Amino acid sequence: MRRALLGFLAMAGLAVASPGQAQPQAATPVLDGVRQRGEVRCGVFGLLPGFSAPDAQGVMRGLDADFCRAVAAAVLGDATKVRFVTAPSLAASLESVERAEVDILSSNLTATALRDAGRNLVPAGVLFYDGQGVMVRADADIAAFAQLEGKRICVAAPAVDGSLAILHSAARRMGVGLTLVPVAQGGPALITAFRAGECDGVSADAAALATLKATDLPDPASAVVLPERLSREPLTPFVPGHDNRWRQVVAWTLHALVAAEELEINSGNLDTALQSGDSETRFLLGLDPGVGQSLSLPDTWAMEAVRQVGNYAEIFDRNLGEGSPIGLDRGLSDLWLRGGLMYPFPFR
Known part of the structure; x- marks a missing residue:
């Protein structure tokens, strides 16, 4: 009886993973498709300067467009690997992400109960707070x-x-x-x-x-x-509802951009930040590994997003803020430390 009990406990120990043990990865069809194609398909409105609109050279610019570039930098290591897709209507845009014809819909859309619970798509964090x-x-x-x-x-x-x-x-x-x-x-x-x-x-x-x-x-x-x-208009990127790993990648890329601003890490001071002893900075930049593997990404995923596209403040400023013709104040989209609502989840 004693030997049987010990054998049962040993088998149970093999069957139940410890908290720090890597778990089997779920299927990630969207993430796998992005890697196979070598590009992120980004659905955008395409007619609203500051958020998404082509410049004089035909290059898509704006907050929504740059967010997709940040995801491409995180996943593929190259922010230019984005194909922008426009749709003739809001309904067509939502259907395109439900059918996984686009990988991200970053198109000035509000997260609402019916869009989240009523369709095969999910919001992946608030990119901009509006009303x-x-x-x-x-x-x-x-x-x-x-x-x-x-x-x-x-x-x-x-x-x-x-x-x-x-x-x-x-x-x-x-x-x-x-x-x-x-x-x-x-x-x-x-x-x-x-x-x-x-x-x-x-x-x-x-x-x-x-x-x-x-x-x-x-x-x-x-x-x-x-x-x-x-x-209240929390504008959010949407992703297909059948791939939670892809949702995590997109959501944590957004958190990384905001966290980098909070930690005062930007595209111009990364070399200095890489010498930091701060634990959250080291975790964010991949100096202390962990997050990348959990997301099925390289440890440098967040660092590349910031290096190639900038932190949230840099992206906002050049597209909507003082560095743009629009000159929009951050308002509710400012950091929580300055009275706004932008609040990154902790990197630990």
């Missing part, structure tokens, strides 16, 4: 939402996104009578209608309004975005 706002003409002497009584506001039609419902709800809640003017397409089409005099103001995500104001109005100073935010 719906309203932009009006600067000479209209309007400083707050309550002063919009009787005004015509252009907003994307329900087939585009949920902006119209949000605006209607906000107007009813605040007791402001508006005339809502649905526009068949969002983005630049709203500015076209605004400039044509079809409405007194436009409503969309506030950052999108600031971007369109800077890039699509002949005189950006001729319009102002009101201070109120009518909704």
